[in-house]
Amino acid sequence: MESLTWESDVPQLRSPVLVCSFRGWNDAASASSRALATAAESLDAELVAQVDPEEFFDFQTTRPTISLSDGVARHIEWPQNNLYAARVPAADRDIVLLDGTEPNLRWRTFSEGIATAADTLGAEMVVTMGALIAEVSHTLPVPITGLASSEELVEELDLERSNYEGPTGIVGVVHDCCRQLGMTSASLWAAVPHYVAAVPNPKAALALLRRLEGLTGIAVEASELELETEGYEEQIGRAVDANPEIKELVERIEAEQAEQFAGEGGELPSADSIAREFQQFLRQQGK
Numbered sequence: 133m134e135s136l137t138w139e140s141d142v143p144q145l146r147s148p149v150l151v152c153s154f155r156g157w158n159d160a161a162s163a164s165s166r167a168l169a170t171a172a173e174s175l176d177a178e179l180v181a182q183v184d185p186e187e188f189f190d191f192q193t194t195r196p197t198i199s200l201s202d203g204v205a206r207h208i209e210w211p212q213n214n215l216y217a218a219r220v221p222a223a224d225r226d227i228v229l230l231d232g233t234e235p236n237l238r239w240r241t242f243s244e245g246i247a248t249a250a251d252t253l254g255a256e257m258v259v260t261m262g263a264l265i266a267e268v269s270h271t272l273p274v275p276i277t278g279l280a281s282s283e284e285l286v287e288e289l290d291l292e293r294s295n296y297e298g299p300t301g302i303v304g305v306v307h308d309c310c311r312q313l314g315m316t317s318a319s320l321w322a323a324v325p326h327y328v329a330a331v332p333n334p335k336a337a338l339a340l341l342r343r344l345e346g347l348t349g350i351a352v353e354a355s356e357l358e359l360e361t362e363g364y365e366e367q368i369g370r371a372v373d374a375n376p377e378i379k380e381l382v383e384r385i386e387a388e389q390a391e392q393f394a395g396e397g398g399e400l401p402s403a404d405s406i407a408r409e410f411q412q413f414l415r416q417q418g419k
Contacts, residue, residue, distance in 0.1 A: 133245025135184040142252055143180055143217050145226040149348050150255040150310075152246070153262070156234030158301040161324040161333035163263035165231070166357070167340040172229050174353040177216035180228075181249060185211045188235035188242050211235075213242075215249060223350045228253055234302045240309075243302065247309035258310040258317045259347060260303040261340050263333070266323035269385045270368045274339035280318040281311050318347065325385075327378055328368055334360035 153159065153168035171177075189211050196210045213232040220226055228250070235242050250258055268275055280286045303319060311317045320343055322336040338357045345351055372378050 133183070133241065133248060135187050136181055136245055136249055137184065138181045139179055145217060145219065145228070145254060147225040148217070148228050148253055148255050149225060149257040149259060149350075150228045150230060150250045150253070151344065151348075152230040152232065152258070152260045152303065152306055154232040154234045154302050156301070158234060158262040158303045160263040160265045161329055161331060161336060163322050163324055163333045163336035164261040164340060166332065166334065166337035167261055167344070168229055168231055170337065170341060170354050170357055171227070171344070171352045172216050172218070172231065175218035175220060175227060175350070177218040177227070177229055179214055180217045180253075181215040183213035183232075183242070183245070185213070185233075185235075188213075188237050189233075190236040193236050194233065213246075215253075217253070220350050223348070225256075225348065225350070227348065227350055228255060232302075239302060239305050243305040243309040246306050247313050247315075250310060250315065251313055255310075255315060257348075258307065258315050259344065260307050260317075260319045261321075261344070262301070262303045262319070263322045263324055263336055263340070265326045265329045267385055267388075268323045268325050269382050269389060270325045270328060270335070270365060270372075271382070271386060272389055274336050275323040276339055276343050277321045277323070278319055278343075279307070281316055285316065285318060320344065320347075327381060328371075331364075331368070334364050 153164040155165050159165050194211050196208050198208050199206045211233040216229045218227050307319050322340050324333045324336045334357050341352050
């Protein structure tokens, strides 16, 4: 892809996994983009390549933004699709992160270019993350559904299978292009409550990160997200309690989700059990 510019020589990485997140249609409550940003900060990822937005965006639809200082224009920020790389000595592999904005134009060209860049970097696996609006409760563990390029990977990840068929975002197209190049691929989706979909959801971002850790074997420090999740649940809880209609809705959703888990022969995991599992995961990382 001619519009992709490498910052320097292509980095030499160890069996890297490419993780992608796109702002826009695929990013309800900013959950997936926040998850990726947290991973980039935790792992000290460095910029390795950028995609020129000129060919892929309708700037009347996705407008650039301008920053000001004391009333003076400083610079224009264009929609970005950037590749970052991080070496992770404590893990068996390195990681490449695509922090993007869903393009408006030329999806096939864009997606094929991303897949080619992943192949150039030696990526053996591609993981796309997204978040969707659903009838779920903010009080319960975040449901993570997913797709994978093989039945074995679905079983390994213990994913709730998605039965969705219909329109897709750029995540689906990138996923398909990478699969066609022979890379193992998976797509993780967090469900966010429809009644607070306009509020950034750190709980869903944290759930995506934890599932990503289990898939890649790369631990991500996310204490800030954990604190924000506590504040999020308290804030939304107070707002729900103050509105009888919303409170009734949430209670109904909780009952339906509990019934669904019971019908599947499972139980809702507690926060303590989730924490214990993650602590065990960190101990397994050794260094």
